[in-house]
Structures are given as structure tokens and as C-alpha cells.
Amino acid sequence: MFFTYILQCADDTFYVGCANDLEKRLKQHNGAKCGAHYTKIRRPVELKYLEEFDNIADARAREAEIKRYTRAEKLDLINKKA
Numbered sequence: 001m002f003f004t005y006i007l008q009c010a011d012d013t014f015y016v017g018c019a020n021d022l023e024k025r026l027k028q029h030n031g032a033k034c035g036a037h038y039t040k041i042r043r044p045v046e047l048k049y050l051e052e053f054d055n056i057a058d059a060r061a062r063e064a065e066i067k068r069y070t071r072a073e074k075l076d077l078i079n080k081k082a
Helices: 022-030 056-067 071-081
Strands: 002-008 014-019 046-053
Touching (some): 002 056, 014 056
16 A cells, blocks of 8 residues: 655645655654655644555655645645545
8 A cells, every 4th residue: 555645844844755664654753864855844744634545656656646736725625525
């Protein structure tokens, strides 16, 4: 199982990523030295949105698609899932 996700950072910005072990990746974003630089300087982060995929190719394609969204479009996506 693979995941595409949106995190909300402490500065109210969004980070979009994908992972196969979401729990481990969230721990990295919030505390480990190996998290993404973007989230390292904007901690803590909170999971706001999640999609599941059977393969990494689909998860990465969706990640790329969401990264092109405007902030308003990301908020709409988050709010529709809530």
C-alpha cells in the first residue's frame, strides 16, 4: 500500500508527499533528522489529507498532480474529505 498525503505545517503552509509507511514518514517529518527540509523548519506538521494506492507510480502521479494545485484547491480537497 502507498499513500499520497497533505500535511499542514506550523506556518500554515501545505506539504504534499507520498510514502509506503505513512506512520514512519510522519515521525520523520515531525522529529527525525531525515525528514524533508521543508517540514523540518516548519514543525510540527499535521496530517490533513490522505489517499491510498496499490502502487508507487500511481501515488507519485497523484502527488505531482496535487502539488500543482493552488492553495484554495488543496483546501477544497482537504475539506471534501473531512
